Each structure stands twice: as structure tokens, then as C-alpha cells.
Amino acid sequence: MSINGEAQETKSALDQQRWDGKLFTDGWVPGNAATIEILEPATGAVLGKTAMATSEDVFAAATRSAEAQSAWAAMKPAERAAVLRRAGDFFVANATELAEWVQRETGAIAAKAGLEITVAANECFDAAGLPHHPHGDVLTSDEDHWSFARRQPAGVVAVISPFNFPLILSIRSVAPAIALGNSVILKPDPRTPVSGGYMIMRAFEEAGLPSGVLQLLPGGADAGSAMTEAPEIRVVSFTGSTAAGRRVGEACGRNLKRAHLELGGNNAIVVLPGADIAKAASAGAFGSFLHQGQVCMTAGRHLVHESIHDEYVRALAEKATNLPIGDPWASGAPIGPIIDEKQRDHIDRIVRSAQAAGATVEAGGTYEGLFYRPTVLSGVDTANPAWAEEIFGPVAPVQSFATLDEAAALVNESEYGLSVSILGNVGEAMTLADRVRSGKVHINEQTVGDESNAPFGGVGHSGNGARFGGYGANIEAFTETQWLTVRSEIAPYPF
Incomplete structure (x- = not known):
């Protein structure tokens, strides 16, 4: 070539x-x-x-x-x-x-x-x-x-x-x-x-x-x-x-x-009680960090049941910390560059604002050049900028929930409605799927998916x-x- x-x-x-x-x-x-x-x-x-x-x-x-x-x-x-x-x-x-x-x-x-x-x-x-x-x-x-x-x-x-x-x-x-x-x-x-x-x-x-x-x-x-x-x-x-x-x-x-x-989208991954933590963290990492989070279907919100929240945050942060960063063409690194400085600065502004609003950076939160490290944020409430805004970068904010009612409310409070992932028991997942407002729902898969013969679109601001x-x-x-x-x-x- x-x-x-x-x-x-x-x-x-x-x-x-x-x-x-x-x-x-x-x-x-x-x-x-x-x-x-x-x-x-x-x-x-x-x-x-x-x-x-x-x-x-x-x-x-x-x-x-x-x-x-x-x-x-x-x-x-x-x-x-x-x-x-x-x-x-x-x-x-x-x-x-x-x-x-x-x-x-x-x-x-x-x-x-x-x-x-x-x-x-x-x-x-x-x-x-x-x-x-x-x-x-x-x-x-x-x-x-x-x-x-x-x-x-x-x-x-x-x-x-x-x-x-x-x-x-x-x-x-x-x-x-x-x-x-x-x-x-x-x-x-x-x-x-x-x-x-x-x-x-x-x-x-x-x-x-x-x-x-x-x-x-x-x-x-x-x-x-x-x-x-x-x-x-x-x-x-x-x-x-x-x-x-x-x-x-x-x-x-x-x-x-x-x-x-x-x-755009501010898509949610919902991790139900009893879900396999290792598999859920793997799905969550892929959903948030694939192509540096520059995907409309990126997982921008992680809703995790309170019984497994802390364990999930530790597993997701470990994934983020250990993902190699570099030029994918030259090195094969799984995490590459942000498209340009303007987009990188937008990502970093939200991370800094999230910290100022009380979030804890469990992993990442820094960059070199256009390479922004995969970032995990805990202690994020619904008013936090990292929860409310579409980041379009490799950032995974995590919040806990107690009941399916609360999970459905948290998913639906976003003005976006593009893609939702639900991980765990299929019966509970189907119950939740019937209650969320989204163009796509994936059970036991992460939020990013596209097939040429499948309908694709979103509702609300998506x-x-x-x-x-x-x-x-x-x-x-x-x-x-x-x-x-x-x-x-x-x-x-x-x-």
C-alpha cells in the first residue's frame, strides 16, 4: 500500500x-x-x-x-x-x-x-x-x-x-x-x-x-x-x-x-447481584475503554448492586491499570490515542470536575500527549459531571444501587437512550429490560454492538x-x- x-x-x-x-x-x-x-x-x-x-x-x-x-x-x-x-x-x-x-x-x-x-x-x-x-x-x-x-x-x-x-x-x-x-x-x-x-x-x-x-x-x-x-x-x-x-x-x-x-449516548451497564465479578469487569472494561471510549455506545455509567460494588470497582480498576497504552499500529497496544487535543481536553475537564464534585479516581485520570489512561471513578452521584455528561473518552464512573426499581430509575434519568447492558441473572435482567428506555438492550453483553441486519438507533437525546x-x-x-x-x-x- x-x-x-x-x-x-x-x-x-x-x-x-x-x-x-x-x-x-x-x-x-x-x-x-x-x-x-x-x-x-x-x-x-x-x-x-x-x-x-x-x-x-x-x-x-x-x-x-x-x-x-x-x-x-x-x-x-x-x-x-x-x-x-x-x-x-x-x-x-x-x-x-x-x-x-x-x-x-x-x-x-x-x-x-x-x-x-x-x-x-x-x-x-x-x-x-x-x-x-x-x-x-x-x-x-x-x-x-x-x-x-x-x-x-x-x-x-x-x-x-x-x-x-x-x-x-x-x-x-x-x-x-x-x-x-x-x-x-x-x-x-x-x-x-x-x-x-x-x-x-x-x-x-x-x-x-x-x-x-x-x-x-x-x-x-x-x-x-x-x-x-x-x-x-x-x-x-x-x-x-x-x-x-x-x-x-x-x-x-x-x-x-x-x-x-x-x-450521542450516556449508556449504562447494570451489574445485578450475584453476577460473575471477573466477567462483569471484563465486559465493563471493554464497554468503556474500547477505542478509547470514542464510541456513541460506550458504557458511560456503571450501575452495580451494592452487595458487589466494592469488589467490582477493584476488579475494574485493576483492568484499567493493566491495559497497555500506545500506538496500536506500531505496538499492538489495546488502548490508543484520542483523536485530537480538543477531545482529550474535554475528557480531562470532566475528570477534573468529577474529582472536584467528590469522585475518587481509582485508576488513570492522567495523560501523555493524546494518550489518556483508562480511568475508573467511584463515589459518583447523579449530579456529578462524569455521570451526567457524555464523556466520549476512556472513563468509567461507577455508582451502586439497591433494588431493580432504583436501577431502572437511574438508567432512565439520563436524557440519552441509545444502549443499555444488563449483566447477571437472565430473569431479573428481562424484568429490568422491560422497564428501561433505550434503542438497544444487551443482556449479558456490554453496550457496544452493531450488525448490518439489525435495527440501530436511539431515543431521547440519542x-x-x-x-x-x-x-x-x-x-x-x-x-x-x-x-x-x-x-x-x-x-x-x-x-
């Missing part, structure tokens, strides 16, 4: 010279704004350059997308399905090269990078079934006509994706939207434009997707705002912070666009419901319903 022009022995599938510092609109072209460097967070090395789209780039792309969409939607289902399968094959065939980019660009461990590539391929393969899936219903009617409710492409879809799992959080909207006959404009986070955009664009370029059906425009807030304003764009699929999602949703509502919002995964959610997300009636001849009327 080639990163930043490094020598290569075999041809690179990603082909950095093709895209470095460019947008993809009508082919690979320079943007109208200055390029920015793509930095490796673990080392600070420059991996390449990304173009930055302006609002003018977005408006022009929206016009081009609308022109391309109708012809794409008119293609035979088998032809659209074949493009999706070939895009999936691209991820499978080039997994090693692509995974290196995910690792180095996002600061990920090898397993996380491999997961992103695998899910990306599966999203394409699953989406390949959408063109052949039933797209409507035959309705009963008291009139002398045939009555149908049929699904038609929404039109132009804008996808705005974040830095943490950039490939998965882009492709899960891009693939089904394209499969269902839409055209797509993709705006990945400019900190991770390769994993979140360039490799997806290359996959569909190699798959033979017609010009204009997918365009790639990395950019900042001005480009994202233009996507909510461009009249040709009918759906905005946004994954990111709750604050940014509110702005997207407000703008889409004003312009009568559909907004699919997958936002978003506006399941908008991804499986045939039902994807068809609902990226099509419109049209009522169609048919008579064999013109109906008689009294006028």
Missing part, C-alpha cells in the same frame, strides 16, 4: 495519488477551499491531504446528484444489485490495505479496524438484496380500482459521518441509499476522510457506479449546513453529537427535509429512532411511500 507516497511493491487499491487533496464530483477534482493535512493521532505524522468542500461545492453537487438519480433509479434491480456486490468485494479483496488506513487514521486497534472493513463489506452485500426486496403493498379498496402503496426512492440523500467509526458510520447509509435508487453526497469528518470517505468512493468507483450517483465532499460545518439548505437534497442522514444533530434537525425541519439523527439496519429500517429511511390507483378505463363521474 501507499500512505503519503511511501514506496510500494504492489499496486494500491486505494491509489492515494488519484484522490490525495481532491473531492469526487465529476471525477476526482480539486476543491474550492484549501486542503488540510490528514494526521495520524498516535504519531502526528502526515498521512496525506484532504480537500475541503465549500457550500458552493455542495450546491453544485446537489444539482449534479439530482440529474444522475433518475437514470440510476430506472436501472434494472439486478444491475444496481451487482454494483453493490462489487463494492462489497472491494472491501473483502483489499481488507489488509484498508485496515491499515483505519488503524493509522483513527488510532484504532487491529480488531476494531478489521471490524470496520468486515461490516462495510456486509453492508454492501446486505444492501444488494434491497433492489429485489418488495417495495410496496397491494391495498384493499371499496372502489372499483386496484390500489397500491409503493416505495419510491427519496431522491438525493446527504450523509454526514463522524470520526470515531468513520467507515461503518458512512457506509451504513451510503450503501442502502444507493441500492434503493437514490443518489448520495457523502461528507465525512475531515479528520478521518480516508476511512470515512475516500475508500468508500474508491469501492464504488471500481464497482462501476455511474457518474454522479455518489459524490464525496469532505468539509466543515459550512458544507454540512449547505446540505440542509440545498433544495435537491431530500434526506439528511447525520451521525454525530447531540448538539450538532439539533442544528441539523432544526434546519431540515425548516426546509421540510427528512432528518435521520443518530446522536436520536429519532432506528434509521439503520435491516430491510425494514433501510427502506423506511431512504424511500417515500406513494399511493397508486389503477382502473381499466376512465371512471365515471357525476360532473
Whole structure:
């Protein structure tokens, strides 16, 4: 492979010279704004350059997308399905090269990078079934006509994706939207434009997707705002912070666009009495520290029954203390860097505020460069900033509970509702699961999970419901319903 022009022995599938510092609109072209460097967070090395789209780039792309969409939607289902399968094959065939980019660009461990590539391929393969899936219903009617409710492409879809799992959080909207006959404009986070955009664009370029059906425009807030304003764009699929999602949703509502919002989370792990402490601490550590806690489904609150609270805190702190920290690409360390200084400082601010509010740091709480040590906090009450706020870092606040009633109340008091984990007796867990408000509940698993065929979404401040995964959610997300009636001849009327 080639990163930043490094020598290569075999041809690179990603082909950095093709895209470095460019947008993809009508082919690979320079943007109208200055390029920015793509930095490796673990080392600070420059991996390449990304173009930055302006609002003018977005408006022009929206016009081009609308022109391309109708012809794409008119293609035979088998032809659209074949493009999706070939895009999936691209991820499978080039997994090693692509995974290196995910690792180095996002600061990920090898397993996380491999997961992103695998899910990306599966999203394409699953989406390949959408063109052949039933797209409507035959309705009963008291009139002398045939009555149908049929699904038609929404039109132009804008996808705005974040830095943490950039490939998965882009492709899960891009693939089904394209499969269902839409055209797509993709705006990945400019900190991770390769994993979140360039490799997806290359996959569909190699798959033979017609010009204009997918365009790639990395950019900042001005480009994202233009996507909510461009009249040709009918759906905005946004994954990111709750604050940014509110702005997207407000703008889409004003312009009568559909907004699919997958936002933040302050997810709870509930450890029931009698749970295996070692296994529970392992699940808790994975849920809080995977990818340095930079996951919307990260376990941000640990609710532990009072009978095992102290033992659990000791076990979790031991896990945190013994996890190696370093560059995952160079050393294989399981804990890598935070994406940038701004995010690291946000994490540290909350930890310091938590201490000031009475919390005890049982492990971690310090950093070197962008490497923040896995942190366990005890003595955290519901008013503590570490309990109330989404940290988006490797921090595990722990609080005890006495009864299932109290546990349910503690889970539900959060304004977020994305994912909940319940560890212990399955009967008690099911009783609690029926009482919690969350888009996902995992019994005897931790909070982080995603499968291409499973519905994904949250409630409350975590978003506006399941908008991804499986045939039902994807068809609902990226099509419109049209009522169609048919008579064999013109109906008689009294006028």
C-alpha cells in the first residue's frame, strides 16, 4: 500500500495519488477551499491531504446528484444489485490495505479496524438484496380500482459521518441509499476522510457506479449546513453529537427535509447481584475503554448492586491499570490515542470536575500527549459531571444501587437512550429490560454492538429512532411511500 507516497511493491487499491487533496464530483477534482493535512493521532505524522468542500461545492453537487438519480433509479434491480456486490468485494479483496488506513487514521486497534472493513463489506452485500426486496403493498379498496402503496426512492440523500467509526458510520447509509435508487453526497469528518470517505468512493468507483450517483465532499460545518439548505437534497442522514444533530434537525425541519439523527449516548451497564465479578469487569472494561471510549455506545455509567460494588470497582480498576497504552499500529497496544487535543481536553475537564464534585479516581485520570489512561471513578452521584455528561473518552464512573426499581430509575434519568447492558441473572435482567428506555438492550453483553441486519438507533437525546439496519429500517429511511390507483378505463363521474 501507499500512505503519503511511501514506496510500494504492489499496486494500491486505494491509489492515494488519484484522490490525495481532491473531492469526487465529476471525477476526482480539486476543491474550492484549501486542503488540510490528514494526521495520524498516535504519531502526528502526515498521512496525506484532504480537500475541503465549500457550500458552493455542495450546491453544485446537489444539482449534479439530482440529474444522475433518475437514470440510476430506472436501472434494472439486478444491475444496481451487482454494483453493490462489487463494492462489497472491494472491501473483502483489499481488507489488509484498508485496515491499515483505519488503524493509522483513527488510532484504532487491529480488531476494531478489521471490524470496520468486515461490516462495510456486509453492508454492501446486505444492501444488494434491497433492489429485489418488495417495495410496496397491494391495498384493499371499496372502489372499483386496484390500489397500491409503493416505495419510491427519496431522491438525493446527504450523509454526514463522524470520526470515531468513520467507515461503518458512512457506509451504513451510503450503501442502502444507493441500492434503493437514490443518489448520495457523502461528507465525512475531515479528520478521518480516508476511512470515512475516500475508500468508500474508491469501492464504488471500481464497482462501476455511474457518474454522479455518489459524490464525496469532505468539509466543515459550512458544507454540512449547505446540505440542509440545498433544495435537491431530500434526506439528511447525520451521525454525530447531540448538539450538532439539533442544528441539523432544526434546519431540515425548516426546509421540510427528512432528518435521520443518530446522536450521542450516556449508556449504562447494570451489574445485578450475584453476577460473575471477573466477567462483569471484563465486559465493563471493554464497554468503556474500547477505542478509547470514542464510541456513541460506550458504557458511560456503571450501575452495580451494592452487595458487589466494592469488589467490582477493584476488579475494574485493576483492568484499567493493566491495559497497555500506545500506538496500536506500531505496538499492538489495546488502548490508543484520542483523536485530537480538543477531545482529550474535554475528557480531562470532566475528570477534573468529577474529582472536584467528590469522585475518587481509582485508576488513570492522567495523560501523555493524546494518550489518556483508562480511568475508573467511584463515589459518583447523579449530579456529578462524569455521570451526567457524555464523556466520549476512556472513563468509567461507577455508582451502586439497591433494588431493580432504583436501577431502572437511574438508567432512565439520563436524557440519552441509545444502549443499555444488563449483566447477571437472565430473569431479573428481562424484568429490568422491560422497564428501561433505550434503542438497544444487551443482556449479558456490554453496550457496544452493531450488525448490518439489525435495527440501530436511539431515543431521547440519542436520536429519532432506528434509521439503520435491516430491510425494514433501510427502506423506511431512504424511500417515500406513494399511493397508486389503477382502473381499466376512465371512471365515471357525476360532473
